[in-house]
Amino acid sequence: MTKLEVIFLGTSSAAPTKTRSLPSVAIRREGQVILMDCGEGAQGRFVKFGLGLNREMIVLITHLHGDHVNGLLGLLQTMGMSQRIRTLTIVAPPELFGWLKMTMKVLHIGLTFDVSFVPVRSGVVYRGKDFRVRAARANHSIDSWSYLFEELPRPGVFDRAKAVTLGIPEGKKWSSLQRGRSVLVGGVKFSPGQVLGPARPGRSIGYSGDTRPTRRLTKFFSGVELLIFESTFSSKDADKALERKHSTASEAASLAKEAGVKRLVLTHFSARYRRADALLREARGIFPETVAASDGLVLDVPAV
């Protein structure tokens, strides 16, 4: 089973604290990196956590507030200095792209690689070999998006006994069936469904970005293995969450419960809270399978 990890590079909200830097979360899978938001200092975290600057990589930007975006400049510059050659894909609200181009020029940031810009929209925004990324509209003070990383289902387990019984000779024919292709044996056609068990579902990771909880997001994140949801405020400051279009820890937990996710990770904590303990307690009262993110936290997403 492919190793799938989530690495929290920054877990503060708009302002950094002594222990939390600005929002950025990486998914690492088979040497590929999917970076969700890119707050200031992300490149330093890449060095610190050994993420590598030359990997296949997709950046997903939820919205154009500086604290979720500023780290891109340094990251791109350092990738250029590292002689990166692989194309970097950036999915983001389209205003980002003109700004990035102007910035590269004014700040003399020369790149050694191509950047593929994908304007975010509802639905599939990226298709990898064996995973895809979908986006859904969030509800924040400006145009804002949530993302969902989904492994594609893998074919079911190959039933050797059944294949022998059916008289399919071991070797190339078995491989073809395992890869989902039908084969001919002595003029008889055999389909993969005859020798494969049910398809094995892939794992999925949801990332809210900055948002109020909404019906749309409850549906979007339905049943995910790991939901990373913003928890800027405690429910004591629910009025501030409402006013500034953020979520409380309780709201994140209620959404996680209703969406039937496996695990919830709270992040994006306001600097007003010295520790996340109270927010975590509050959420666990509603949804026990909750953890609070901290800078440098690495979570393994096990096989389904």
Place this chain on the structure above:
Amino acid sequence: MTKLEVIFLGTSSAAPTKTRSLPSVAIRREGQVILMDCGEGAQGRFVKFGLGLNREMIVLITHLHGDHVNGLLGLLQTMGMSQRIRTLTIVAPPELFGWLKMTMKVLHIGLTFDVSFVPVRSGVVYRGKDFRVRAARANHSIDSWSYLFEELPRPGVFDRAKAVTLGIPEGKKWSSLQRGRSVLVGGVKFSPGQVLGPARPGRSIGYSGDTRPTRRLTKFFSGVELLIFESTFSSKDADKALERKHSTASEAASLAKEAGVKRLVLTHFSARYRRADALLREARGIFPETVAASDGLVLDVPAV
């Protein structure tokens, strides 16, 4: 005597390392901050080193390479969230200003304070109550500038005995003379020079930014108390310094020696050197009063 400190926020060159973040140096004097360059992560260092976001402050940008500038975005955003009200002065190559304005708009960074933009040019670029800042052209791969912070000379020590001998009555007349104004006593005019010792020189701090060593800079930094000079390369990599328009530790030391500075601080070390020891040794062989900067280093600049 006013306390005058230099605080090194970031001491790497273009790419951060595990121990060095991107270029930025602060001068702190009577609650005022003069920030020289503003690499990514500067705002985090402000929090860490207690520099304060609401002080009188001037930012001096040497050149428009991203690694010397990117930290401005987060710093300005966080100052806005801290409800800063004091005007922030930024001295920089003028292309910065249009870019900053566009960036504030695209990244929704709202400010609660005014920014005063001063396009850098040769000569005095800022006049404070009792200090000034001068700029001189550096020699780098793009338009680049060096800065010099200078306290204004203070009036000489007041000679009480002499004032009594001259028959000047103690009180307002003495205060006026101390402040440099002539006074009349019984129709006779006395000038400050008659009762004050020689003017006491202020302290000065030079900052090279990215540059080759030049005759102009040797002259510009003549006799400063503290010279902060880039030392990207060791003299073993002198060819790279020449090619990329940087300086070696030896070149920085030779310039410091020739300029007759009191103390030299090397900074802006290339990530290729794991430790700055060899560069420091190399410089001390030429100019013994040399130290190597590290992130968080605080240097006191004592009275002259």
